[in-house]
Amino acid sequence: MTLKVKLGIFLLSVASLSLLWRSDFTQRLQLRYNDTCPCEVCFSSHHTMLNHHLRRSVKPFLSANTSVSEETFQWWKRLQKEKHKFTYFKSTLDKLFKIISPIPDLIKPSPDKCRTCAVVGNSVNLKGSHYGPLIDFQDIVIRMNYAKIKGYEEDVGTRTTHHVMYPESAVDLDNSTHLVLFPFKVLDLQWVMKAITMGFYGRSYAPIKTKIKANKDLVMVLNPAFMRYVHEIWLKKKGNYPSTGFMAFIFALHICDEVCLLGNFQHVQC
Numbered sequence: 001m002t003l004k005v006k007l008g009i010f011l012l013s014v015a016s017l018s019l020l021w022r023s024d025f026t027q028r029l030q031l032r033y034n035d036t037c038p039c040e041v042c043f044s045s046h047h048t049m050l051n052h053h054l055r056r057s058v059k060p061f062l063s064a065n066t067s068v069s070e071e072t073f074q075w076w077k078r079l080q081k082e083k084h085k086f087t088y089f090k091s092t093l094d095k096l097f098k099i100i101s102p103i104p105d106l107i108k109p110s111p112d113k114c115r116t117c118a119v120v121g122n123s124v125n126l127k128g129s130h131y132g133p134l135i136d137f138q139d140i141v142i143r144m145n146y147a148k149i150k151g152y153e154e155d156v157g158t159r160t161t162h163h164v165m166y167p168e169s170a171v172d173l174d175n176s177t178h179l180v181l182f183p184f185k186v187l188d189l190q191w192v193m194k195a196i197t198m199g200f201y202g203r204s205y206a207p208i209k210t211k212i213k214a215n216k217d218l219v220m221v222l223n224p225a226f227m228r229y230v231h232e233i234w235l236k237k238k239g240n241y242p243s244t245g246f247m248a249f250i251f252a253l254h255i256c257d258e259v260c261l262l263g264n265f266q267h268v269q270c
Contacts, residue, residue: 039114039258058229060251062093062221064102069225076224079241080185092189099193100219105178106255107139115139117256119249120156121263122147131262132157140256142180142248145169156263162220164248167191168206172213179214181221182244192219226251 059066070086077084084092107115118138120126122145135141135157143149144164149156162178165171167188173179181192187202194200195212196219202208230242230250242250252259 038111053233054253055229055233056254058226059223060226060254061104061106062223063104064097066223068093068223072225072228075228077185079227082185084186089186092186096189096193096221099197099216100221101217104220105218109257114258115256116258116260117142117252118157118260118262119245119252120144120147121245121261123263126155126263127152129155129262131155134260135159135262138260140252142252144244144248146171164244166244167195167200167208168204170195170209170212173215174213175215176218177215178218178220179212180248181219182227182247183221183224184241189221192221222247222251 062068068090073086073089076082077089082089109115116138117140118135119142120135122143132154136159140161141157141159142162142164143160146169147156147160147163149158149160160173160177162180163171163173164180164182166182166184179192179196181188183189183192187204190202191200191208195209196214196216199210200208201210227241227247230247231237231239234250235242235246249259249261
């Protein structure tokens with residue numbers, strides 16, 4: 001599994017990755033599956049720094065068949081001081097997958113198809129960029145939290161295939177958009193189960209939408225093991241845990257052959 005760079009510079013160092021999301025740049029990256037590269041230009045297998053950090057065995061999303069280890073749970077529960085035990089966490093997941101799809105909906109890799117992603121940040125620097133058509137052209141368009149589209153279509157596009165959120169940043173979605181939950185505590189798992197059905201009335205550190213418009217068959221839940229992998233392998237344990245934007249970037253590298261980053265980056269033109 002290797003990366004390729006279509007335009008610009010990937011990263012000056014792995015240590016700088018967690019800082020890049022705060023600045024403005026756009027960059028296009030590509031993954032190659034086995035020895036088949038469906039995109040225009042492939043990165044060489046000699047780029048060991050990038051290859052060293054990619055762990056294809058760590059699945060980005062949970063499924064009904066995913067086995068989260070107790071060790072990973074103990075790491076995850078410290079993110080926001082989770083008090084529930086491992087058995088409670090597992091029983092919550094069992095209930096969750098009786099409501100949402102037991103298998104995450106992903107585009108399968110193919111030697112004949114270059115799967116393209118746009119990861120769109122919420123930076124004001126996108127205003128006036130005219131990137132809207134570029135964003136809408138991608139197979140997968142990932143937005144986050146309170147991403148605004150209306151009134152900014154020329155710069156940010158109109159399509160959203162995957163919307164990343166957690167309960168405190170939830171927004172309503174149309175019936176064709178994947179709700180991608182980044183859970184930081186058991187309450188987040190309980191919220192998505194109830195908010196898309198009868199309603200959620202629990203409390204968190206900030207106000208939470210009691211109900212949300214979303215297609216329950218398109219809900220995807222980030223794997224705590226993937227969070228841990230991003231924190232330990234990509235960020236070398238810097239910070240308490242990766243930012244939402246950075247995790248969105250890394251999961252895009254895992255599900256797409258080509259990734260275009262727009263907004264909140266620097267030093268690269270696309």
